[in-house]
Amino acid sequence: MSDDKDDRPEPQYGVYATPEEQRARIQKPDATWSLETGESVTDAAVSASGSNAGAAAPASADPGRSRAIDRIVTFALLAYALVNVAVAALALLDFPQYAATVFEVMGIPGEFTNLDGGQTWGAAAAVALVIGYLITAWFSVRRTMAGKIAWWVPLVGAVVTHLVVGALAIVPLMSDPAFTAYLTSIS
Structure with missing residues (x-):
């Protein structure tokens, strides 16, 4: 199994990332989890952004x-x-x-x-x-x-x-x- 990983090229642009890794990287909450737990997506986003306090917020117009x-x-x-x-x-x-x-x-x-x-x-x-x-x-x-x-x-x-x-x-x-x-x- 480690040979398969070594033979693969270095991942670019999240090609081999799981959906959870992709969400963590782009700081987007999992809507499915939010629906199952009853927590709103915005609450989940606030929680996620609190854990990534050092990450820069995306620049967008309010x-x-x-x-x-x-x-x-x-x-x-x-x-x-x-x-x-x-x-x-x-x-x-x-x-x-x-x-x-x-x-x-x-x-x-x-x-x-x-x-x-x-x-x-x-x-x-x-x-x-x-x-x-x-x-x-x-x-x-x-x-x-x-x-x-x-x-x-x-x-x-x-x-x-x-x-x-x-x-x-x-x-x-x-x-x-x-x-x-x-x-x-x-x-």
Whole structure:
């Protein structure tokens, strides 16, 4: 029997190691033993790591910390968005004033005169803004509660919602004679 061992090449990478030797080497607890004894795998891991106090712990990111950071960023973005949605929705509900601001910023001479269309489309844009925020917040909370990364949801939700709101808000502006005259003058 000793001849067989001498004839074999030197083991590399745990080729000849038993499962117990492999677990001891990689500091992984035996899940079967844990199930049979009723001790949890994490308890067994703590016990095993206590016996290997001199061994270096593997370097890995703490998932609890990254989830906490994700939650903080997600809810900070949602809080910021809530303030913006409240301000923008109120502005869109008073569409003639909103259009006057747009005219002033863009340097459009004249006055917004499509008042009926402005009120209707402004209210639709405000409702779309609020609904977009609510859907984004709902989806963000669901992903966070499921333990999934959710920081990107408020960003994507903001882009999609603002595309829809922009399309709704541009309709009464494109129907206004002063706005269309300005567009034709610059082209």
